[in-house]
Amino acid sequence: MSKQTKVLADEGCLISRVAHVMERSGLAMAGAICGTFVATLLARADGAVFESVGFFASMVLIGMIGFYLGIDIPRRPATR
Numbered sequence: 001m002s003k004q005t006k007v008l009a010d011e012g013c014l015i016s017r018v019a020h021v022m023e024r025s026g027l028a029m030a031g032a033i034c035g036t037f038v039a040t041l042l043a044r045a046d047g048a049v050f051e052s053v054g055f056f057a058s059m060v061l062i063g064m065i066g067f068y069l070g071i072d073i074p075r076r077p078a079t080r
Contacts, residue, residue, distance in 0.1 A: 024068050027067040027068055027070075028064040028065075028067055028068040029064075030067055031063035031064045031065070031066055031067025031068065032060045032063050032064045033063075034063045034067070035059040035060040035061070035062055035063025035064065036056070036059070036060055036063075038059055038063070039055060039056045039059035039060070042055075042059075043055075043056075
């Protein structure tokens with residue numbers, strides 16, 4: 001492999017990684033919004049536990065983590 005080909009391959013890999021991180025960040029933001037929506041609906045149910053700041057923060061965090069990791073479920077190996 002020539003030096004120029006290796007540089008182009010490394011640049012393509014870097015671009016792919018940056019795109020992957022941007023995609024995951026967008027999914028994490030969507031998860032945070034969903035967590036906020038769920039926490040708000042539960043707080044409107046007049047439960048004392050659901051009205052705390054800690055509950056809201058935990059729902060946002062759980063939503064972010066769930067959306068960030070939820071898409072990366074490995075596929076089954078191909079059977080022949």
